[in-house]
Amino acid sequence: NAGVTQTPKFQVLKTGQSMTLQCAQDMNHEYMSWYRQDPGMGLRLIHYSVGAGITDQGEVPNGYNVSRSTTEDFPLRLLSAAPSQTSVYFCASVGGSEPGLYGYTFGSGTRLTVV
Amino acid sequence: AQSVTQLGSHVSVSEGALVLLRCNYSSSVPPYLFWYVQYPNQGLQLLLKYTSAATLVKGINGFEAEFKKSETSFHLTKPSAHMSDAAEYFCAVSLYNFNKFYFGSGTKLNVKP
Numbered sequence: 001n002a003g004v005t006q007t008p009k010f011q012v013l014k015t016g017q018s019m020t021l022q023c024a025q026d027m028n029h030e031y032m033s034w035y036r037q038d039p040g041m042g043l044r045l046i047h048y049s050v051g052a053g054i055t056d057q058g059e060v061p062n063g064y065n066v067s068r069s070t071t072e073d074f075p076l077r078l079l080s081a082a083p084s085q086t087s088v089y090f091c092a093s094v095g096g097s098e099p100g101l102y103g104y105t106f107g108s109g110t111r112l113t114v115v
Numbered sequence: 116a117q118s119v120t121q122l123g124s125h126v127s128v129s130e131g132a133l134v135l136l137r138c139n140y141s142s143s144v145p146p147y148l149f150w151y152v153q154y155p156n157q158g159l160q161l162l163l164k165y166t167s168a169a170t171l172v173k174g175i176n177g178f179e180a181e182f183k184k185s186e187t188s189f190h191l192t193k194p195s196a197h198m199s200d201a202a203e204y205f206c207a208v209s210l211y212n213f214n215k216f217y218f219g220s221g222t223k224l225n226v227k228p
Binding site for chain 1: 124
């Protein structure tokens, strides 16, 4: 049981480059989210999805784009990387008819550095 | 708006001592509450959760937390710290039939030999 798989684990980008962080889950969870983690700020929600074809913005969506074409995959796109996007990115998913009742399952993270 | 406050970004205890990590929440309705643990260079792992059953919740690795509605608190405790407990701990809240989770800023626990 793989759970939530994120790739790559590490990435260095130059300012202005674009890239996609991949996230896949094999638990048939409807709800998926992307968070960024920065020192002293906890986890901040970037975008989330309540099912295939449905996405919405979180607290810090600027500079990021998402889509959800399948239940399993929820990629996060950086449109034009900036040093302020240097962070650790976590993908998480949760299932059930009452998702707030359950805790998220987290991926192992992608450590992104923008130079 | 919902918020989660963790008092103390760093907590240091001696091995064998009591661990107490504080979490307070603000919510207009009764929430669901969670504690997560993050070991270095890893993702977050669910430690325990409160979902309106017993107010004292037991989790993995000997941790427990008590929901106190009157104090809007959900503090995490462990009677005797082990070196392996050194990690960062996050408190989180979600609401009934709502899929967003709100996280506190985290508390790093250091365990001294």
